Amino acid sequence: MGAKYRLFGSETSPYSIKVRSYLRYKKLPFEWVAKGFGTEEEFQSLAKSQALPMLVSPKGGVAHDSSLILSRLEGKVYKPSARPNDPACRVLALLLEEYADEWLNKAMFHYRWGTAKAAKAAATCQADAVFEGYEVENRADIEKSIAKSMSGRLKLIGSTKKTTPVIEASFARFLKLLNAHLEKHLFLFGGHPSLADFAIAGQLIQLMKDDTSGAMIRDSAPFVTAWCEFMEDPRQGAVFEDLSAVGDTLLPLIRDEVVPTLIAWAEANAEAIAKKRKTVTVGMDVGEFKQGIQGHSATSYATLKAAFADTPATPELEAFLKDAGLTDILPLGEPAPEKQEEPAEDTQSEDAPQKPKRRRRRRGGSKSSETPEATEDTAAAEDTTSEDTPSAKAEVETEAPATEETPAVVPDAPDAEPEAAEPVADAESSGEDEPSETKDQ
Numbered sequence: 001m002g003a004k005y006r007l008f009g010s011e012t013s014p015y016s017i018k019v020r021s022y023l024r025y026k027k028l029p030f031e032w033v034a035k036g037f038g039t040e041e042e043f044q045s046l047a048k049s050q051a052l053p054m055l056v057s058p059k060g061g062v063a064h065d066s067s068l069i070l071s072r073l074e075g076k077v078y079k080p081s082a083r084p085n086d087p088a089c090r091v092l093a094l095l096l097e098e099y100a101d102e103w104l105n106k107a108m109f110h111y112r113w114g115t116a117k118a119a120k121a122a123a124t125c126q127a128d129a130v131f132e133g134y135e136v137e138n139r140a141d142i143e144k145s146i147a148k149s150m151s152g153r154l155k156l157i158g159s160t161k162k163t164t165p166v167i168e169a170s171f172a173r174f175l176k177l178l179n180a181h182l183e184k185h186l187f188l189f190g191g192h193p194s195l196a197d198f199a200i201a202g203q204l205i206q207l208m209k210d211d212t213s214g215a216m217i218r219d220s221a222p223f224v225t226a227w228c229e230f231m232e233d234p235r236q237g238a239v240f241e242d243l244s245a246v247g248d249t250l251l252p253l254i255r256d257e258v259v260p261t262l263i264a265w266a267e268a269n270a271e272a273i274a275k276k277r278k279t280v281t282v283g284m285d286v287g288e289f290k291q292g293i294q295g296h297s298a299t300s301y302a303t304l305k306a307a308f309a310d311t312p313a314t315p316e317l318e319a320f321l322k323d324a325g326l327t328d329i330l331p332l333g334e335p336a337p338e339k340q341e342e343p344a345e346d347t348q349s350e351d352a353p354q355k356p357k358r359r360r361r362r363r364g365g366s367k368s369s370e371t372p373e374a375t376e377d378t379a380a381a382e383d384t385t386s387e388d389t390p391s392a393k394a395e396v397e398t399e400a401p402a403t404e405e406t407p408a409v410v411p412d413a414p415d416a417e418p419e420a421a422e423p424v425a426d427a428e429s430s431g432e433d434e435p436s437e438t439k440d441q
Contacts, residue, residue, distance in 0.1 A: 036131065304330075
């Protein structure tokens, strides 16, 4: 077995679960390091921020941003793929990943810390994780401190008494629409999990651990429940499908939930920042949603819009976005030029006698053309992901530059351990999972 990655994370962190599930899917050798009392000193010696997760590559590169980690790994470890083949589905996966990280996280935090009973139970779980294997005399006081601290951050993510109806109605609607989609499809875009699957499952797996939200999922969304269990350690089934195959149930999910929540809020957040306001307020179906401006979310959303602008328009994707109400909000790029066949050169006159063609056998056999899959299996490892690959998260450089080398491609071996995998995570922290803003550790 090759050198291992080290993933510092927590069982209570949706972003840690997101990355862990992805590493398992890729069959990358890694060590799960639970962040806690016994590993705090090592974490601080390596960390670029206090955010979870933290992925340390075999050569020492450190990355904190979950979406950036997945994007870079995906650009270098080609199989099994987590990016749909259809460009339309690929960019819609980025939209759903953004929804999970920036909006669904609000529901996760709301249900976990929104009531005294829930906060007490969640604080006990966090204390169990932090002090696993250690006896702590003032454990009760520590749990009270955790509950008070985390509950105090509810307003930061927009969870208040006034916004509770918005968050809870959104979550109930999302469950219903996602369940209808997963009833017909193994994953969001067919037979392979996408980046969006990992992001959404990371949040829902946490929501299933908490009493109120967990009961909602199990009672009203059986296909979501089964999917969450499978996403802990997923395996690809059939092939990715194109938009025509998944659009019937994907459209309601995006049109009726993602657009009136994430998109409405992200647009208002960007406008508030542009006008130098301190809060963002947006009207939604069951009430008004108000919270402090979110700088990182605005950067992330701008990157998402850039990904759509880089996606060539097709009639099918344009029709989908029109039906979803996104045509003007997420404009596409210019349509790809049609390939024109060049006419064969006529090197002989019509009157010239035709000479029979002779087949020549090359010594050593003929050279066959490479298929896309063959190219992926033998591609040179070039660092093309950080700038060229669309990601729903923007990279923010820190003082220390990236130092990692580009990894070798890991073979597609679902039932076998991969050969030595070179490091991939060379990104510095962008603070996407930074607990000081809106995200849960």
